[in-house]
Amino acid sequence: MEVRNPATGAVIAAVPDASEAELNAAVAAARKACTAWRHTPWEERAAIVSRIGDTIALNAAELSAMLTCEQGKPTDQAITEIMTAAHWLRSTATLTLPDRATETAPGRKHITRYVPIGVVAAISPWNFPVALSAFKIAPALLAGNTMVLKPSPFTPMTVLRVGELVRDFVPAGVLNIITGGDALGPLMTAHPGFDKISFTGSTATGKRVMAAAASSLKRLTLELGGNDAAIIMPDVSIEETAQKVFRSAFANSGQICIATKRAYVHDAIYDEFRDALARLIVSAKVGDGSEPGSTHGPIQNRPQFDRLSDLVADCLANGYAMIQGESPTGTGYFLPLTLVDNPPQESRIVQEEQFGPILPLIRFSEVDDVIAKVNDSDMGLAGTIWSRDIEAALKLADRMEIGNVWINEALALSPFAAFAGHKQSGLGVESGIEGLMAYTEPKTYFVGG
């Protein structure tokens, strides 16, 4: 299977396109390893999970260069992704899930123990291939499960390389990484050898995964799309907030599930705020992520580039005002960073998840009106509020129908905090104790006197 560099469109490598027989072999290896791994003491599993993190950190230079080549993000951001993966593995390894015992009568108690589920199918997307895979590897292995992990066909290389780097110390069969094309994901989700599916990707695919999981009642974690809103109140420092919102919307060229995808700006500061953002857009340097000075890389793949080009064409056809920066022309999948100036709430650019460097700014003057517009979405992943009045911001946060809300910061996740999408942004939880519990099932011992 060919892998392309999105900055040039050139084929840079070939990786295996796993057949059904190879998937079966990976599942058989994971099943075989399952019993010994679930009975390996927690501390030993934690040490191995942490060592995977150490190994990723030690090899950050090589891994980040490979990541830039296949994913497109600038080198400094590739290093950040690699170090985030290392941090998640090391931090998750410090968590524990002690038994819960309740004495119900003298000499009689209930003990609930959190036992591993079995063999996990993990499927990850192309925007943060290493970090989002690490978010699954760490809790699944720590809790005593074994795993077959499939990265996106657009970004298979760096995750495969991680597998190569850790295979000498992770016991055989515990972590299996396979790559393949469009047929492999559905084969995995329908495979009777898996007990749980942990999927990160689009909402449309998530629904297919959920339907397939029903065949054998596989446990399920779905981390799906978002259409995150930012609410920018009139009391903010305009320059400083514009910089933070710019990063929140355009980092990784907007290809982040929790990126700001629509910004509601108060009427009193709208023009000034738009102009501050426009200056940042014009000064950004879109280019090949491996070239020094590039601040924003290409769109990761051709289908996504075509989707975004279609959204821009829709804005043009509807006569929405746009402000665009510079971007290279040529064979790479480059798009200029773009602001859409006050399109209607019902426009496609506001209603759809763009997942790219195009941000609609929408004017508002009434808080009730903006909350109604923010909640006018099937998505409920995350959002941000920008205001000096923290009390008022917290009250606004209570009214947003989303799983994660940031106030005066953005994109800040933690391995110790639960991350869950509401509505059609997901099912279940990743990270924190809740994310670890999602790789276990409670087993209760009722002990008589």
Ligand code: NAD
């Ligand atoms: P995608 O749904 O196209 O693909 C994700 C993964 O699923 C890939 O590995 C793909 O090969 C596989 N896949 C495709 N069809 C499948 C099927 N029928 N059965 C099983 N697996 C299948 O998503 P993408 O384009 O790679 O990623 C972008 C999307 O992911 C965006 O919507 C984004 O918001 C979302 N995302 C969500 C989170 C989160 O944590 N909530 C994080 C990152 C990305």
